[in-house]
Amino acid sequence: MNILFQTGIRLSLLSLTLLIFAAAVANAQDPRVQTQSLDHLSNKASQTVNVNIDERLMQMTAKFFSSADPDEKKIKEIISGLKGIYVRVFEFEKENEYSPADVESIRVQLRNPGWSPIVTINSKKEGSVEVYLMTTNDRITGLAVLAIDPKELTVVNILGPVDLEKLTELEGQFGVPVLDIEKPAKTKVKN
């Protein structure tokens, strides 16, 4: 009986440990940035934009981009591999309507393993922008942009293999710029 008791206790502890470990690993490698902590800002914001497009909706939407139109074709190619786009924008009439803790609740997620800050811009006048990439096995699996302005807070989260090269091709279309990021050296074979 005593052996059964000890086995039961050990089994419980082992299950609990495994669950905690699995949850921690899953959370650490999840490119999804949770923004529920910012929900309360909706009451203070003068304008709120919240876009949540998951993979299924993304694929369905992709079919509505015409392949005949070169610009739409590029967008279609870019979003075809993505698993989600999530955007939250809070615009305020006054400054400092959100707290540093609100920003930190997002930033702390971007310190998890997998996320790498690629560009951080700090400007007292124009606010700051932080761009993060999540890579798994040398493949980009997520992009996050945190833009902090005295009157505006923006969180952008793109899931999936963000192809920066294709993204740069969107320059001029919807105002998507060329990311001035150094790319890995590639040996190009010219025919």
Place this chain on the structure above:
Amino acid sequence: MNNDYLWDRTGEPDAEVQELEDVLGTLRYQPQPLVLPDNVRLVTGRKWYPIIAIAATIALVVLALGVWLRVQQREKAAPGQIANKNSQTQEHQTIVTIEEPSPKRDNSIQKKEVVVNQVSQPRNRVTVARHSNRPSHSNTAREFTAANRAEAEAAKEQLMLALRVVSAKLNFAQRKTVPGNNNVRYQHKVG
């Protein structure tokens, strides 16, 4: 002397053996019921511990599974879109100014005004369009039902809005990454 007495109590016993037998015989086992002292308290609950431990383990696993399924359901139900404004009107146009880099790549900025039609909600309210209970698996746009088509069109608009927001922020990052700008900190090289 017959040694069989010591073996199976047959034959004549030795006098000394007989004496020892008489002395030690008083300590012989006497069958009688067990009587515990009054100060000893019986604990009978311990036998249930292993069962409780096993049940707790199963409950823990079921709970974890339930939480996981719940999260999965929420993620499936969450995709939608929100776009609200602070006015009381039903619909109005918002002019979004997007600054784009010049196609000439001379670091000059072009300002572009994009008119976005948005359905307004009462101030400080956020409306979420959920996409649950949607029929699935349409291979081509032609196969979409009217509801799916409307949903996809709405999602497309939201996708465009998301791309505009992303591009605006990346534009800002690009402008700031002009060489000589001391506000930029390169923290990581892709690849």
